[in-house]
Structure formats: C-alpha cells, structure tokens
Amino acid sequence: MVVLATEFCGLHLRNPLMNASGVLGFAPEHVDIMASWGIAAIVTKTMTLEPREGYPPPIVVELRNGGLLNAVGLANPGVDSIKELCERARALGLPLIVSVGGRTAREFAETAARAEDLGANALELNLSCPHAKGYGAEIGRNPRLVSEVCKAVCSTVKIPVVAKLGISDKMLESAGRALEAGCRGLTLINTVPAMAIDVYSAKPVLSNVSGGLSGPPIHPIAVKAVYDTYAEYGAEIAGCGGVAAWIDAAELILAGARVVQIGTALARGRGRDVVSRIIEGLASWLETLGFRSLDEVIGLAHRR
C-alpha cells in the first residue's frame, strides 16, 4: 500500500489534496460540503477585516476552452465569521487554512492575528487575486510590498503562513522575499488575468469586465511556476492551477509541489468524484513507479 498522507508547513494531512481558495468556504455548511469531497484540508474564501459585498453577477462564467473566468471581488462576511468555520472543521478533524486578504501590511497583520485567535490552523496570504483593486496581485507583483506584508504577518502570528502568488515577471523574486520574511511555504499559482466578450451583444461578460482565468488552460503555466520556484528555493509548495485529474496533480508534484489544490474541477457538484479519482489515480501511479510514498516523488522532475 502506498502512503498518500503528507505534511505541509507543519500540518498533518491524510492526502495531498485541498481546495483552492475561492471555492465555497465562508459558511459552516460549506465546510460540511467540502469535507464530504474527501480533501485533507480546507482553505477558506479570502477573508478581509471587514465584510465585502463583492461584484454583482455575472461573477463566474464557463468558457468554451474548458477554462473558467471569475471576478467575484473578494466577497466575504469578514474574518470574524471564521470562528464557526474553525469549529466545524475541528469537529470534522480537518485542518482549516484561512485565506487572508488586505490592502496594507497592517491590515494583513490585523486580519491574520484575528484569524489565529479564532482558531485558524494556518494562513494563506492572498497576494495574487487579479481583480480587486488595491488587493492581491497589486501587492504580489511588487517584491518590496510582499516582503513588508509577509514580515508583518509572520512577526504577528505563530501559526504557519503560506504566501499565495500568481504569475508575473516578479513571481520568483516575490517568492524569495516571502520565504525570507518567514513564510513556511508558497501556493502557486492564482488565476491568470483574462476576459471574455459576448460576440452578439459585443459586451464584456463579467460585471467587472475582466477577471481571472482558471481550469485546464492554466495548468501548464502552473507546472512551470512550481518547477522554477522549486528549483530556486526548494520550498514547500502547494501547486494550484487546472488540476482536474490525477495526472495533472502528478505533474505538479513532480515539478516540486508537496500538496495540490483543486478549484475549477470542483464546480457543479463534482467534488466528491474528482477528489476520489485523483486519490486513486495517484496511489496507482506511485505503485506503477514502484514508490511507497508521495514524499519520494516531490520534485522528482528536477533530478538529473
């Protein structure tokens, strides 16, 4: 029997799969739904200090190329709402990683401290959302700001902190600054800036006009981001981007990911099927290769 259990930034996980932030994750009912999918840890929606309404619909659209486009606008009930989520996750025996958003280092640190007090097991800093002004990618593509935010958070909380970065020409540098500042790991990547136009009305589809692309089209981009970052820093990485089947997860793991996050593939109630197939697929893949545990293949594609 192969071992899929692993550890990520100090969290013990029964398998290497978690959801990507943004898929459900702000109500206790969501925790129940996600637990039923079989993932090993739950990542909440990005929480901010104060509640955010987000953008009006359309906020998510499916594309003809299998991708998904979204601009939700960091809608969330505010960080205080995670108390109930933590309680529910704890009752189910699942670690809860709180995704934290903010505009300034101070806001990040305050939100992070609150999340820790309310019972978060780890934090994922959203330094990469491509569609909310003043948040996310605006910070993530500026290594100096990444450093500031990560230092502020890591010097405030004791729980593990992971920086989630998106694709940009500063990604590697930002990743290095985040690790230097005390982040235990990285989540790579977020959605990629994108938009869709309806050809009959000749109008942009998302209410926010542009948003972030996820799903199968971005998977190879994620593989390279993980590969390059692992080569540079050998860091603990949560690989994220277009994972729909075990083979997609396997590729990210070979590139250097310790764990894998799934987002788009969980849409339309497919979570349970998708997760169980990926787990079965990874186990039989390891058997085929003659390995006993997942840890043995992390970053294997780098071996010369």
Add this chain to the structure above:
Amino acid sequence: MISARVAEVRRVSSTLWRIDLELLEGVDEPKPFTFAMLWIPRVDEIPLSIAKFSRGLVSFIFRVRGEGTKRLASLRRGDFVALKMPLGKGYAPKPRERILAVAGGVGIAPIPRLLDFCKDTGCDVTIVWGVRTRSEYCDPSLLGLDSDRVEVASDDGSIGFRGTAIDLALEVLRNQRFDTAIAIGPKPMLRAFCEKVRAFAISRALVSVETTVKCGLGICGSCYIKQLPKLLCVDGPVFDCHEVEHFLEIPGA
C-alpha cells in the same frame, strides 16, 4: 454561456411577464424545475425557472421585482442575452407518478415545463394555482400551460376558490390520491404546505425554494441551504420538506 435572441416579451397579467428566447446554440434538455441564469448584457444576471422548452426555444415567466427584471421586461424582439442552463437537479417525476403541484403567484413559472415533461413521460399532474386577486391571474394557455386541470384560488375570491393555494390544495388532497406533492411560492406558503401536507398519505412532500444565486456553478457558495450540506444551484431548487425546515424558518420571501 449560451447566446439567445429575444423572440417576444409580453405582459400576461397585472404581475406576470413571459419572455420567449430563441437559442443560438444547443443545450441539454432541461428537467422540470431546473433553472437558468439569464444575463442581460451589462445589466444583471438573474436566476429564473425554465417555463417552456422546445426546438431551440426557451421561455421564462417572471415578475418585475428589481432592476434586472425591470430591464428584462423592457427587452425587445431581436435583443441578445445569454444563458447558463439548465442548472440544478430539478425534479423529474417517474412515469405514472401522480403529482399535485401547488403554485403561489409567480411560482407558476416552472409548472408548464413540468406538464410538458409529464405529457412526454406519462406522469400525471394536477395543478393548483393561487393568486391574490383576479388581475394577477391569466388564462393558463398564455403561460403555455395547456391543461384543463388547473385549479385556481384567489385570496379575495375574485376568481376560482376563495382562499390560498394551500387551502385549495388541502381540498384537492382530501378527494384525490397523489404520490407526490410539490409546492413553489413564497416562504410562508411553503412553511404552511410542509406543515399541513403531513396529514396526508403521500410518499413525498417537496418544495422548490429560492435563495440568492450568484454564480450558478457551485463555486461562489451564495446559495447554500441553512443547516444542509447542499447548494441550491447544484442540488436544488427542489428539496424534501424535512431538508429545508431550518431554511424555511429564516424570515424573508
């Protein structure tokens, strides 16, 4: 999203509108009670029950409630919109199933599709439709509801039975046997339905509920059902009465 062109918009009663759309791409045949997210370019995207579906045409019955439905009512023939559909599990009765469908006001919206489905598959539907007053009523054929079995109730007795849809449904239940009773309408009506229908020997009591739906794709989480590990846009909008007990207690329409 599936592009569509407006074929016709008409007001059919003091409160109800019907819009017919010509689909420009193929879609899966919608089960009864499934819904669509209808996008009005640069205005809004709104969840609507699928009322009729045939050969590249889809129809919706709606009430003007906010900015989105106001703009929907003012669309003209030839305007373009787009749809995510069909969404949700809906409810597909089995062949020979005897169903009592109880609709309050604009809750009549998915009933034509239910009737069409049953005509094709052999289930049997009796319809009870409650309105507040005569002006809210229209000839069922205007809704594409081709049945002589629509029993009508009005709160003020200005048309049909005097009383609520539930009052009339209970009368019908006393005289006829059904396998399934399904209600759709405002929350207080659904609460009353679930409570009162218990006295009758029917195997399933179902309600089609409404909540905020933002993405329709099971991602944003807006449409979760209180104390139930389910989402309306994935698993609903039809639920067993006992599943939505807590949800129906939350105040609001």
